[in-house]
Amino acid sequence: VIVLGAGGGVGLAAVQLATALGARVTAVASSDEKRSTAAQYGAVSLVNHTCGDARAALREAVPDGAHAVLDPVGGDLSEPALRSLRRGGRFVTIGYASGVIPRIPLNLVLVKGIHVLGFQFQDIGPDEFARNEAELRDLLASGTVRPHxxxxxxxxxxxxxxxxxxxxxxxxxxxxxxxxxxxxxxxxxxx
Ligand SMILES: NC(=O)c1ccc[n+]([C@@H]2O[C@H](COP(=O)([O-])OP(=O)(O)OC[C@H]3O[C@@H](n4cnc5c(N)ncnc54)[C@H](OP(=O)(O)O)[C@@H]3O)[C@@H](O)[C@H]2O)c1
Known part of the structure; x- marks a missing residue:
């Protein structure tokens, strides 16, 4: 799983939850502090998107392509991250902290059979919300995840x-x- 904005609130939670679910997490973040914090919470590969070619850095980090990208940032990072998915991978758009809503060429989605999904808290129905909350409480109680x-x-x-x-x-x-x-x-x- 590639997590963009991995040092932020959504990103660090995503790093921890994906790690808890058994994923190998690549954390993308701008500063040493953010990347080292993501590593502390389970990210095994770290990408600094501020120096040079993000696509090349992601290709090196995930040579076979990622199964999923979690994107709370948007802007210029989204397209290179989407290009880093493997065939049939999932791109989840969560927010636009960069202030820029990206425009993705749809042929990228077509050629690799990518699934583009939008995630919003308020779309989760009461049953699923209760199940998620119970699972989160267990993960918190066991210390598996911990808000930073x-x-x-x-x-x-x-x-x-x-x-x-x-x-x-x-x-x-x-x-x-x-x-x-x-x-x-x-x-x-x-x-
Ligand atoms: N869909 C949902 O259910 C849901 C739920 C909660 C939050 N959100 C949305 O998700 C987004 C992220 O929330 P968050 O709490 O993780 O925010 P955050 O803690 O501020 O993290 C956002 C990250 O985005 C990157 N970024 C790039 N350009 C930025 C800019 N101009 N200003 C601020 N950050 C910038 C930064 O990472 P780098 O320094 O590494 O570039 C930052 O760490 C927000 O847009 C929020 O509204 C959506």
Missing amino acids: IGAVYPLDQAAAALQQVAEGRAVGKIVIDLRTPSDDRSTPAKP
């Missing part, structure tokens, strides 16, 4: 927390702690 908290901010620094997310600097999830004002905090907020 990249930084904690007190409420009076909420703007800085949002800024970190908006600039794509968040690693995993950012928490706003409502319990204590910034000057009482034992753990200083990480910028």
Whole structure:
């Protein structure tokens, strides 16, 4: 499985869940910190999409092509990732954190018999949602998956927390702690 935005909130969760399901995960992320965090949670192959040809880097990481791409980023990364699928692979579009909705040439989908799927939380029916939640609780309780908290901010620094997310600097999830004002905090907020 290739996970784009692998250091972000959706991406790191995807890295952990895919690993828990037995997949070999290739994590695509822009910084050393994001890639090393993805590795910490199970990614076995790491791709820096900011230096050069993403398609070539993905080909090297997954020479036989991936079974699935999970894409919460969009923009310029989507097409090289889709090209990195094997015949019959699945491309799952989840979000557009880059701010750009990609346009994919449909012949790429045709020639490899690729399945393009959209995923939205709100499309999951109540029965499947309950089943997913029960499975997630088990994975959390057993410690198999663990939400990664990249930084904690007190409420009076909420703007800085949002800024970190908006600039794509968040690693995993950012928490706003409502319990204590910034000057009482034992753990200083990480910028
Ligand atoms: N479909 C659904 O059910 C569902 C559920 C939750 C979230 N979402 C969507 O999924 C997307 C990702 O959410 P997230 O919580 O994972 O976000 P996030 O923690 O901010 O991660 C997004 C990643 O996208 C990359 N990116 C590239 N250009 C960016 C830019 N201009 N600004 C910010 N990030 C940029 C960054 O990775 P690099 O630094 O590695 O490039 C960043 O780590 C959002 O669009 C969100 O709305 C969809």
